[in-house]
Amino acid sequence: MNLIGTKWKPLILFHLLDGALRSGILQKKIPGISNKMFTQTVRELEKDGLIFREVFPVVPPKVEYDLSARGKSLEHILRSLDTWGYDDAQH
Numbered sequence: 562m563n564l565i566g567t568k569w570k571p572l573i574l575f576h577l578l579d580g581a582l583r584s585g586i587l588q589k590k591i592p593g594i595s596n597k598m599f600t601q602t603v604r605e606l607e608k609d610g611l612i613f614r615e616v617f618p619v620v621p622p623k624v625e626y627d628l629s630a631r632g633k634s635l636e637h638i639l640r641s642l643d644t645w646g647y648d649d650a651q652h
Contacts, residue, residue: 569594584626
C-alpha cells in the first residue's frame with residue numbers, strides 16, 4: 562500500500578494500463594490533479610519502479626510515461642478496484 566496508497570497513484574497507473582501516454586494527455590485524463598501534484602506523483606511512481614519516463618529530444622519537449630514490468634504486475638489489482646468502484650457507485 563505504501564507504493565500505490567495515495568489519491569492519485571492508482572489513477573495514473575490505471576490510465577497507463579492500455580499503453581504509454583504523453584504527459585499532457587495523461588494529466589488531462591485525471592480531473593482535479595494540479596500540475597504540481599501530477600509531477601510529484603509521477604516522480605514517486607518512477608522512483609518506485611512502477612512507471613518509466615521517456616524524454617524525446619524534440620522541440621517542443623515530448624515526454625511519455627509507461628508502466629514498467631513491476632507496474633504491469635498491478636493490472637489485476639487496478640482493474641479489480643475499478644470494477645468494485647463502478648459496482649459500488651451503482652448502489
